[in-house]
Amino acid sequence: MIKLISLELRRNKISTFLIASLIIAVVILGFTFLFGYGPQIEASKGVMPNDTAFEIFMTWKGCIPLIGTLFLGSFAVMSAIMNAKFTVAEYDGKRAILLFSYPVKRSRILFAKCILVFGFTSIAMFICNIAVVSFFGLISNAVGILPETFTTSEFLYLLKFSVVLSLLASSVGLVAMRIGFIKKSLSASIVSAIILVGPCGSLFSKFPDHSFSMMLIGMVILLVIGLIVFLELLTKVNKMEAV
């Protein structure tokens, strides 16, 4: 299996997605500072920061899920694109002849592809989320952007949140890929990812106090759906013909 994953890495340009992950992290870091300074900017104009959106960004319990949601949306779409490039495109039409000509179990090749994309998305999002929030937290501690201090307890909360969100983003990518596989379409995969990830963001803003439990439930549901569609796809690929 490790050999198959390394072969996937050799024949696909993973560097594109590494760069994309970095860009996502930098852009979200920029947004984080913008949101963080929002209440102060408004206050300097004489507007009292009592809006719910501002409240979210005045505590770490509100701030961490919000930044996480931005990462979730971005990485879920990136995961769908990766899945579409690594999997959907390679089983599309006559191109499938190439993969089907190897004397390797088709299910093993598909498994290697999905594991690679799932793993890459989860790890990249986990690292980016931790790095961006921690960096923001340290700067906030130094210059006082947020009224609260970023302590070990916040960092542990961030760790817990990042694990759940990373798995959620990868699961969304997997389910979106299966939907895109029906028409062998990249756009269908991306649109599916956006549709799947949309409700998570809405739930967050509506119930910020229960965001972690909601994300956990969402992650478990999508992970189970992801596993089911993956197993169904394995069967489908095994029976596929190179027409």
Next chain:
Amino acid sequence: MNTKIAVETKNLCKEFDGKSVLNHLEIRVDQGEIYGILGTNGAGKTTLLKLIAGLMEPTEGGAYVLGENSWEQRNKVLSNIGSLIEVPYFYEHLSASQNLSLHLEYMGVSADIGKVLRDVGLSDTGNKPVSKFSLGMRQRLGIARSIIHRPKILLLDEPINGLDPVAIREMRELFILLKNKGMTILLSSHNLSEIEQTVERVLVIANGTLIEVANLEELKNTHQNNLENYLIGRLSGGKYND
């Protein structure tokens, strides 16, 4: 003489959406021969090769490679096959040698990539990505990929497509060399002269039905000056009989 069978089809049928593409095809290819499949466009040549390569499931009957069912034992079959079927696809951002190296990894064997690239006339491509290759170069690379893992059986679907006359001759010589080394070659073409100059036995196929299997030398002797007309007559179902 006890000749071993390399490829065999038994009552092989294939339908697409209820439309029959191959009808109860029975062929037998002996080990070490170059076997031609001649047919017009849409006659079922590519479908036949795909069924032999285990890329498609027969609607009825079966294809067997070295005694193994192509669809049911496809991984065993695929390790004995080299194929160039339809337009060859590659990893476009990789060079010729990187593509071949990946192929070898998947096939689980090692080989001298430089030598094979020299054999097909691609030794000077260096790190040039395949996306910059011409049609002829892609075809040569497709042939290189089909032979590099030293398969026992080679399936070639219109292998001279996109090649210039010099390359066609070089490839023909290469196929004969491979045959002399013991490789069995199934070569499909709609090009009569290609079939005439390369194969030993020819299967004529029209609308998915076997019209004739003949030894080419015997055909040449029987139809000394009008073999082309004879074959066109067979392919056209008698419409252009000489």
